Amino acid sequence: MLNISFNEATRTFHLSNIHISYIMQVEQHNILTHTYFGRKVSGYHQIAQYPEISREFEVNFAENREGDRAYSIGTQLLEFPVYGTGDFRQTACLIRHEDGTTVSDFRYVGHEIIEGTQELSQLPSVYVEDVTEAKTLIIELRDELVQLTLKLRYTIFENHPVIVRSASIENSGTQTSFIEKIASMSLDFPERQFDLIQLNGAWGRERMLERERVRTGIKLLDSKRGTSSHHQTPFIALCDSDTTEFFGEIFGAQLIYSGSHEMSVERDPFGQVRMLLGIQSTGFRWQLQPGEQFEAPEVMIAFSDKGLNGLSQANHTFIKQHIIPRRYANLERPVLINNWEGTYFDFTEQKLHAIIDEASQLGLELFVLDDGWFGTRNDDNSSLGDWHINYDKLPKGLNGLANYTHSKQMKFGLWVEPEMISQNSHLFRQHSDWAIQAPHRPLSLGRGQCVIDMSRQEVRDNIFGQLCAILDTVEIDYIKWDMNRHLSEAHSLALSAEQQGELPHRFVLGVYDLMKRITTRYPNILFESCSGGGGRFDLGILRYMPQTWTSDNTDAIARLFIQYGSSLAFPINSMAAHVSATPNHQTHRHTSLAMRAAVAFAGVFGYEMDLTELSQADKEIISRQVEYYKQHRQLIQSGIFTRLISPFGDSNECAWQFSNRDKTEHLVMYYQVLSHASYPAKKFRLRNLCANTVYRVTSEEQSFIARGDELMHIGFYIYPQFKGDFQARVYHVEAMKE
Ligand code: DGJ
DSSP states (O other), X not given: OXXXXXXXXTTEEEEEOSSEEEEEEEXXXXXXXXXXXXXXXXXXXXXXXXXXXXXXXXXXXXXXXXXXXXXOTTTSOBSSOBTTSSOOSOOSEEEEOTTSOOOOOOEEEEEEEEXXXXXXXXXXXXXXXXXXXXXXXXXXXXXXXXXXEEEEXXXXXXXXXXXXXXXXXXXXXXXXXXXXXXXXXXXXXXXXXXXXXXXXOOTTSOOEEEEXXXXXXXXXXXXXXXXXXXXXXXXXXXXXXXXXXXXXXXXXXXXXXXXXXXXXXXXXXXXXXEXXXXXXXXXXXXXXXXXXXXXXXXXXXXXXXXXXXXXXXHHHHHHHHHTSOGXXXXXXXXXXXXXXXXXXXXXXXXXXXXXHHHHHHHTOOEEEEOSOSBTTOSSTTBOTTOOOBOXXXXXXXXXXXXXXXXXXXXXXXXXXXXXXXXXXXXHHHHOGGGBOOOTTSOOOOBTTBEEBOTTSHHHHHHHHHXXXXXXXXXXXXXXXXXXXXXXXXXXXXXXXXXXXXXXXXXXXXXXXXXXXXXXXXXXXXXXEEOBTTBTTOSXXXXXXXXXXXXXXXXXXXXXXXXXXXXXXXXXXXXXXXXXXXXXXTTTOOOOOHHHHHHHHTTSEEEEESOGGGOOHHHHHHHHHHHHHHXXXXXXXXXXXXXXXXXXXXXXXXXXXXXEOTTSSEEEEEEEEOSOOTTOOOOEEOOOSOOTTOEEEEXXXXXXXXXXXXXXXXXXXXXXXXXXXXXXXXXXXXXXOOO
């Protein structure tokens, strides 16, 4: 039962549903403290009141003049710690006032409980389709001296172990304040030995799962790049040190935000742990004038007591139902062919026709024309910002190509990169001030290009107009929206000196505004986001675009890690996965077509190679692969995903399983990385089956019958043994009719 209660006598909030409880208390001096987040409890009898411990050298709270040295906010579990009054741990909020002071003192003044959610005004927010799906608690705290109001929002949902939080500050006074740090959430835990799990990486190596013991001190994970980045996905999790893939408690938090961010975990000298997530504070400074409000992005926190799999499944289900537009939750995605790795910039209309012809023969459903179709773009040094068709390359224009693709019963997709401008472009020659740049300093390039200042309305209007001119006249079914460099010299020629610290966040707000306008105007186009591969894979973008190009690295072995890591945070049907040529263009590794497909099957499947160069034998294999994926697409894209064996650490293997809701059908994929002499006979066990049901297990090599309990507890050997490196086996497991 979904419930938010407030006990007037003890001034305790209790948010609960069938899975979780979240408890806070308004304590003496109207300080809001944190009590508990975790598995649901039926009620709370004040058993976890913070003990009155006199701690030497803690500051006793300002109003505490009666010699009570046992009350210090420096050791309490606080709900939203602010800077300046004696809590010396990482702060969620630092505000500089007109007189130069940085002291904040927010006290509880009231609260409100509403049905459903409360949408943020400029940022992506979680949604419900019916208000009965969620309840929201809004707690109001005020700093009376400077007349600032802090609102903390908590949304709890009908059937998810998830709380969505956000914070906002309103200036109802007469002074201008500057927010120098504002987190979306802070979560304090009593003394506990945690491990921290993060998803870090770099281009071509996104979302590598790293796990370490949380030690005393601060661990800061962040992006200052203007985007969520390849380097640090805005996701962290804390779990007990004995938590595994299947057992134990874990708390995972991820920002619904696509810009620079920071996440910290601090273990204080008393073993208490604070987890903070929010927008990046380095360089951030937001001018808050009287009457204005600043909203921090939302953050989702999920709890599982069933290990990493529980967290991953909670994330998948929640994101599909409350973040990704719901019509895409289970909508089948077409199997595509993208020309990027097949031709790069070097294509002609004739060449594309030949690829489309092959693709349609092989059963592919969507052709995507990638970079290079506009301006004079024959390499990556020009034309971004000039979204005009290059008729030299495409004499019949985009319409000609779209019509040709449609005539082959395939859908047509197009690549764009709206947030960028090349110096060698008409747009730059007309509006060089539209590039993000610091006056009198060199303009740094990244991939030969500049970032366009999306904080400016006239810039967004111009790009919106150019995109609409294409989308209104060409029948386009899919858009790949790319973003290929990070923000440096983060300064806007349109903002005042006082407001320059706002640019990175204003840039993100501008991107969201443009994405919202475009995706609302073209509801039938399937959008896929991209940022040099998976450099902006986050919940903010997923609110507008239901799938993401997971990585530019299409090597099957590299993808085992990338996809396994990504699956902790993101649903399978948001992860695009393509089969590319061998040797792989990123790692130069040779793998079989079967291995490449078996890995790409575990996502939104497609091909990215020159199909006109395939041998007849490879064409036959591909056509069977496409058929196989289509047959199991619903199960893969909409089923329950279970992480069976992690490729990380010393592992030489990886496995995962897709199951339908009633457990009658499963697809299991097992991968071995390197081949070894005298290698152990590998046996593995399935999950999520009905114990008493008889299943038929079928792979290309084998077919046998077993009950669910045998498959889950005894398991079976990988047989026949693999010969050579980089091998995969795919098992179809289906309940037999009684
Ligand atoms: C980076 C993307 O990740 C690639 O897939 C491709 O679209 C290129 N950009 C095109 O420039």
